[in-house]
Amino acid sequence: MKSSARNQFAGKVTSIVSGPVNAEVDVLLDSGDHVVSVITAGSVKALGLREGSQVVALIKAPWVILLTDDAGLKTSARNHLRGKVSRLVKGAVNTEVSLQTDGGLAVNAIITNESVDALGLDIGVPASAIIKASHVILATRT
Amino acid sequence: MKSSARNQFAGKVTSIVSGPVNAEVDVLLDSGDHVVSVITAGSVKALGLREGSQVVALIKAPWVILLTDDAGLKTSARNHLRGKVSRLVKGAVNTEVSLQTDGGLAVNAIITNESVDALGLDIGVPASAIIKASHVILATRT
Amino acid sequence: MKSSARNQFAGKVTSIVSGPVNAEVDVLLDSGDHVVSVITAGSVKALGLREGSQVVALIKAPWVILLTDDAGLKTSARNHLRGKVSRLVKGAVNTEVSLQTDGGLAVNAIITNESVDALGLDIGVPASAIIKASHVILATRT
Numbered sequence: 001m002k003s004s005a006r007n008q009f010a011g012k013v014t015s016i017v018s019g020p021v022n023a024e025v026d027v028l029l030d031s032g033d034h035v036v037s038v039i040t041a042g043s044v045k046a047l048g049l050r051e052g053s054q055v056v057a058l059i060k061a062p063w064v065i066l067l068t069d070d071a072g073l074k075t076s077a078r079n080h081l082r083g084k085v086s087r088l089v090k091g092a093v094n095t096e097v098s099l100q101t102d103g104g105l106a107v108n109a110i111i112t113n114e115s116v117d118a119l120g121l122d123i124g125v126p127a128s129a130i131i132k133a134s135h136v137i138l139a140t141r142t
Numbered sequence: 143m144k145s146s147a148r149n150q151f152a153g154k155v156t157s158i159v160s161g162p163v164n165a166e167v168d169v170l171l172d173s174g175d176h177v178v179s180v181i182t183a184g185s186v187k188a189l190g191l192r193e194g195s196q197v198v199a200l201i202k203a204p205w206v207i208l209l210t211d212d213a214g215l216k217t218s219a220r221n222h223l224r225g226k227v228s229r230l231v232k233g234a235v236n237t238e239v240s241l242q243t244d245g246g247l248a249v250n251a252i253i254t255n256e257s258v259d260a261l262g263l264d265i266g267v268p269a270s271a272i273i274k275a276s277h278v279i280l281a282t283r284t
Numbered sequence: 285m286k287s288s289a290r291n292q293f294a295g296k297v298t299s300i301v302s303g304p305v306n307a308e309v310d311v312l313l314d315s316g317d318h319v320v321s322v323i324t325a326g327s328v329k330a331l332g333l334r335e336g337s338q339v340v341a342l343i344k345a346p347w348v349i350l351l352t353d354d355a356g357l358k359t360s361a362r363n364h365l366r367g368k369v370s371r372l373v374k375g376a377v378n379t380e381v382s383l384q385t386d387g388g389l390a391v392n393a394i395i396t397n398e399s400v401d402a403l404g405l406d407i408g409v410p411a412s413a414i415i416k417a418s419h420v421i422l423a424t425r426t
Contacts, residue, residue: 001353002402003399004351004402004403006396006399019162019164020162020301020302020304021163021302021303021322022164022303022322023163024182039360040320042362043359043360043362047359060395062394063202065279066146067143068143069143073143075189075282076182076189076280091233092234093232093234094236110396111146111202115148118144119146130200132181134180134276137349140357140358164305164306166305166326180305180306207289207342207421209287210285214425215285215424215425216331216425217421217423217424218421233375233376235373235374235376235380236375236394251288252346254394256290261287274323276418
């Protein structure tokens with residue numbers, strides 16, 4: 001598989017909580033980071049997901065919010081990955097920003113140039129990537 | 143906190159409806175507008191949310207759809223904010239469009255240049271911003 | 285209605301599965317393709333949705349992931365539309381890519397230029413568009 005999703009994180013399912021429509025799936029990434037995904041209960045069945053299943057979490061860069069100075073902040077986003085800016089690719093309106101987490105995970109976000117300036121993002125600056133669980137797609141190989 | 147989310151709306155929780163996986167949280171913004179968010183039930187607990195809690199709703203600009211000529215239209219998106227175009231920043235593919243609502247709220251959307259032309263968006267043109275509840279992140283300060 | 289959503293697919297509701305917060309709605313498009321949407325149960329009621337209801341599915345281009353070489357791949361995304369690249373509009377950071385499905389549906393995605401290169405996307409190349417059900421908005425006319 002080749003995917004346009006700029007974030008493709010391999011890992012293993014560690015828990016599944018199911019409701020009538022949706023299910024919450026916790027994935028332990030190979031980097032040691034955790035990613036939580038909310039997918040439909042139908043997808044859990046279709047993919048045959050259970051504890052230990054190997055999956056790839058797909059997350060597009062425009063779905064990632066970056067935070068700085070987030071001491072004392074809590075968000076409803078179940079995914080909060082801390083790291084340092086490792087790369088910036090600037091366009092006319094948007095910039096692609098890459099964070100490197102302590103676990104070695106590279107997280108890519110696309111944000112506006114104004115936000116890059118407002119947050120003072122530059123190589124080496126600490127920042128957090130936040131991602132809603134409902135924005136994480138899980139993929140498996142049969 | 144500094145966030146790359148181009149929309150950061152402060153308000154108070156007015157109601158919470160919880161299911162086994164997700165919960166729907168209604169927020170009355172300081173501008174008088176309402177924003178509905180669907181987050182996981184786990185996040186409601188982790189943030190200690192209840193009626194009256196102070197929160198900030200975070201919404202990235204690429205998650206906002208703009209509509210014009212929407213008389214008689216209903217959408218499943220729980221958030222439908224009416225206003226007038228107050229600002230346009232054009233790039234090669236995308237434009238950042240800002241709406242000002244009657245309540246004084248500034249809502250930022252990133253849409254394609256083709257859509258700007260197709261909708262005839264320009265300063266002062268009336269338009270609506272629609273946002274899915276599942277795209278709204280809530281943040282709190284401890 | 286005019287909408288900035290680059291994907292606007294007309295169709296009919298074929299089934300609805302409701303939970304306490306969310307509902308899963310299956311839509312048969314006029315092109316013969318299916319689209320699954322997860323919306324709030326409140327929206328199902330507000331729109332008066334039932335089997336046979338005429339709807340338009342709105343999906344912004346940045347919510348679409350493109351895949352190539354996806355034999356044997358399964359994803360949790362409920363929407364997986366196969367086609368061939370019919371158009372590319374390149375910007376400084378992002379490219380808008382259009383796929384044409386066998387059923388004649390045009391699907392628009394915005395992905396990074398790096399992904400266009402990594403996937404070898406060009407006119408006529410087969411690719412799949414994947415879209416999470418929670419990223420699909422449904423609209424009706426009253």
